[in-house]
Amino acid sequence: MISNLAIAILNGIVWGLIMALIALGLNMIFGLLHIINMAHGALFMLGAVVAWYLIELTGNFWIALIIAPLCVGVIGLMIERGLIRTIEDKPITTIICTFGIMLAIQHLVLIIFGGSPRRISPPIAYRFPIFDLQYPLMRIMIALISIAMMIGLWIFLRKTKYGLWMRAVVQDREMAVGLGIPVNKVYMWTFVLGSALAAFSGILAAPIVSVEFMMGREVLIMAFIIVIVGGMGNLEGSVIAAIMISLIQGIGSLFVAPSIATVFALAFMILVLMFRPQGLFGE
């Protein structure tokens, strides 16, 4: 029992960190552009699929981990510049537009990649013992990479010029324009960064789950839950909420059916939406 619990906690943390990265991308785009990106889960899936091809080509997971997010970032760039830019001020319209993009990406992948799930085998096969069970070292690696990514993101937002601009635009768009910040460019790079983050977490998730064209659908909803519970526009809140929710789900599913645990999580989220729309951790 104790070893099961330990593994549930470890899994919860690892998955929570991956979800945190996805939710961060979604929340950055929301906080800045006020867009709910329904295609975010599809970009997550696209990252894993591109990585699968890159691994077939080069045989190296780490190369794929770097190149695939760049590819998806370029796709994000095309989506933002080519499609979303003209309707950025209409939130409901962008939801419909990104829903269409989601359908198109999913089914393009279905045509090219096929419908059957495929596996990306972890580049580190070593397993270390926990009590009487074994745990793959790769998952610990994944967690560490996610944490490193988040620290990098934090430094980017706090210490660089672009980060400063992004925070300025979130605070007061009009004033940012007045101060000469290229708001338009900031939008673009935020969307690209968000897309690349989604892809990056897709590749990190790939050795744990299998790669298939629908793998982003449920993840998108989980990311929504995290963003709402943590507070829309509140990035730190997203990270805390992601780990909290994954832990509760992981530990909870030791005792009740996973679907029941999810229903409770969703009901809880409705309450958050009703009574604390700014999120649990907002002021």
Next chain:
Amino acid sequence: MFLQKGKSLGFILIFVLILLVLIVLPFFVDFFYQTFLTELFVWILFAISFDLIFGYTGLLSFGQALFFGLGSYTVTILMRQFGFNTELSLLLSIVIPMIFAWFVGYFSVKLTGIHFVIITIIFAIIGNIIGDTWTSFTGGSDGLTFSPRPFRLGLFQINLMDIKGNYYFVLGVVAISYLFLRRMVQSPLGKVFISIRENEERAKLIGYNVQRYKLIAFIIAGGLSGLAGGLYSLTLKYAAASYLHWSVSGHAVVYTVVGGMGTLIGPAIGAGIVMSLEHYLINFLQATDLVVGIALVFMVLVAPKGLVGLIQSKLKRGKTSV
């Protein structure tokens, strides 16, 4: 006043004409196309019920799948498990989703914009998970099958196991629902819905209880989405938990946006075009949603008022130039 009259006369003429064409059509096409058209009618009803809540009231609800699935399960379970007759089951496939819509709407209409969209998605997901888990009652992803009894109204009787009988039955119900919705959006109640869409603050200032009217629109739309689900099950003799998935609402979104929201006729045309396109594409493309997705993005960007909006602006330009 005269214009209004002329308009409705024209509408009646076109409506009767289309109805006549659809009544004689089954004599010229085979069973396959009869079933296809029956399904098309069902999706038209689903799309126009969505148009009431989104196109007229301005609330983007991804939760309509929940009511569609509930209607479908109402018909299936009542007839399979409890031996209800078709008339009563179909009536309850409106009433039960309406009760659920009242419950969901009670929470949802308090929220606006993106929050509303997300809370409706959450309710649909909860429904889908329950449907998937409670397999003894819903059949889960395998679903449930049944055979409907004939529909009886006085001496009038339709055999729903017969494809043609089913065709006429669904056509009749959808046509009546269409007229009902059209009447409603032209009534004072419909005008309130439109005023909420156009400017919620102003509607509030005039003195309308905006949340109450939103709830009314949500309940009516939920009931009609449920009816669509009930008819769908009557046509396929089947219901499954996947009908409750929030992405089913995406169908209604696509048809409504492509055809033109807030017009009723637009979603109907949209459903016809998109479903025909899919039906044609499936011959050489496994994933027709690729084209559907692209069409949706294209319409949102190029013609946000849909095909009907395009035609209307063309006509207007023609008139002013004369």
